[in-house]
Every structure is written in structure tokens, then in C-alpha cells.
């Protein structure tokens with residue numbers, strides 16, 4: 001089976017809680033892979049096992065064809081991780097945090113300076129390099145966090161909610177750098193996020209619920225399966241919308257109706273021309289995929 005990360009029948013419990021339950025999936029080299037799920041679904045537990053921080057109960061996890069239980073050093077060379085809880089030492093400067101991490105991989109002296117300069121220009125570290133981590137804003141800290149994670153040039157970057165709490169501009173900047181790294185170095189990115197628009201750009205998505213996969217596929221496959229297009233109809237009364245004989249949801253200034261295909265929409269509009277004075281057709285989004293796959297239902301009134 002091809003794949004830079006291969007997981008088979010992975011299981012991990014904490015006491016009575018089955019955090020990961022017979023999980024199998026693979027991540028291909030160079031892809032942006034999104035690992036989604038509500039709080040407590042088992043994402044961080046899986047990540048901690050992949051990067052050798054946590055022992056599994058059963059199953060196999062291979063990174064670059066090596067079993068994670070066998071060769072910790074090899075795995076740590078291949079993977080860079082930004083954990084949900086930052087690993088930066090808050091009392092040390094950005095520069096010193098990176099220097100210490102680099103030394104763990106024997107990147108010292110001139111080699112370190114060269115690598116530091118590369119990362120500093122990528123992540124705009126110059127103006128914050130002498131500041132202790134505790135004085136940084138959330139966005140500045142994340143930049144330092146990611147730079148630290150890839151100081152040793154890993155093949156895989158695992159990001160556990162890298163942009164949570166960041167403003168849209170900062171998120172955009174971070175993604176610009178990540179996309180550049182993907183393009184230039186064919187870096188594989190394993191991402192967990194609660195921002196569905198970030199997942200929409202993935203090559204492949206796995207959605208987890210209670211430690212098991214409930215949906216997986218490319219964004220397009222998932223949208224086709226879980227997200228329907230909608231017609232939003234404005235300037236219409238509830239009595240009128242009922243005449244369409246379709247489940248509807250009240251929205252601001254109107255109602256929305258789920259449609260399976262554009263042909264269905266066209267037919268509905270032509271047959272009920274007088275009701276469609278002001279309307280728009282909205283394509284299904286990743287938000288809908290997530291909500292529908294994890295159990296959100298369209299209200300039927």
C-alpha cells in the first residue's frame with residue numbers, strides 16, 4: 001500500500017474511554033491531508049501516536065515504512081509537529097528556542113545560522129527573534145512554533161489546529177508559507193482544524209467521530225455526498241414557501257431549500273415562476289459536509 005503514513009486498525013483507550021477505535025487510513029506523500037472531527041473525536045491522540053509521543057494499544061502505524069514503535073529517532077527525523085499545546089519555552093527568545101531544537105538534530109554553528117536565516121525570512125522572524133515567547137501575540141507565537149517544527153527539514157509536517165484563535169489575515173499569511181513549502185519541497189501536511197474553509201483545499205479528508213472514521217474522501221467527493229446545494233428565496237411568505245412542498249429552513253429575510261441537482265432547481269423555478277422573484281443558488285460547502293456527516297439534520301417544518 002503506497003503512503004507516507006499508513007495506519008491500520010489503530011486502537012487506544014484511556015481507561016473506559018476508547019479515544020481511537022480500530023482506525024485505518026493512509027496519507028500520501030506531498031498531499032495536504034485534513035483530519036477533522038468534533039472536540040474529543042480522537043485527533044490529538046492519533047497524532048501523538050503517529051509522532052511517537054504516545055503508545056498505542058494495538059494496530060500498526062508506519063511512517064515512511066517504519067513502525068513508529070521500532071525507531072523513534074527515525075520517526076522524529078521524518079516528522080515535524082506543531083502540537084495543540086505549544087512546545088516553545090516561554091522564558092526563552094524565539095532565536096534560542098529554534099537553536100535548542102536544531103541542536104537536538106545536530107544542526108549547529110554555520111548550518112544552524114543558514115537554516116535559521118531561511119526560516120526567519122519565510123516566517124518573518126527578524127523583528128521578534130530577540131523577544132521571549134511569553135511576550136508574543138498568538139500569531140507571532142504560531143509562526144515561531146511552525147518554524148521550530150520544521151527546523152530539521154522533515155518530510156511530514158503535522159499541524160494540530162495551527163490557526164485556532166488567529167485573525168483571518170494572520171491565518172492567510174501562515175497558509176501562504178505552508179503552501180510555498182508544499183510546492184517547493186513537496187512537504188506532506190497532516191492538518192487538524194476546525195476551520196472548514198482550510199480543509200476545503202485538502203487533497204484528502206478524513207472525518208473522525210468517537211475514534212472512528214465516519215466519512216472520508218476528496219473535498220469534492222464529500223461535498224457530493226454530504227452537502228447539498230441550496231436555493232435561498234427572499235421576499236416570500238411562509239404560506240407561499242409551503243406551496244413548493246419541500247422541507248425548508250427559515251433564514252434572515254427568507255427561506256432556504258435543499259436541492260440535489262441543478263436540474264431539480266431549474267425545474268422547481270420554472271414550475272413556480274411566480275414564487276421566485278428574488279433568489280440565489282448557493283453551492284454546498286465544507287461546513288455542511290462536516291455538520292451533515294457528524295449528525296446535523298436539515299430541519300423539516
Ligand SMILES: Nc1ncnc2c1ncn2[C@@H]1O[C@H](COP(=O)(O)OP(=O)(O)OP(=O)(O)O)[C@@H](O)[C@H]1O
Nearest residue numbers: 014017019037038039040041042043044045046084
Ligand atoms: N491523557 C488523557 N487521559 C484521559 N483521557 C484522555 C487523555 N487524552 C485524551 N483523552 C480523551 O480521549 C478522547 C479523545 O481526545 P483527543 O484529545 O484525542 O480529541 P481531539 O479530537 O484532539 O479533540 P479537540 O478537537 O478538542 O482537540 C476524549 O474523550 C478525551 O477526553
Ligand SMILES: [Mg+2]
Nearest residue numbers: 043044045084
Ligand atoms: Mg485535539
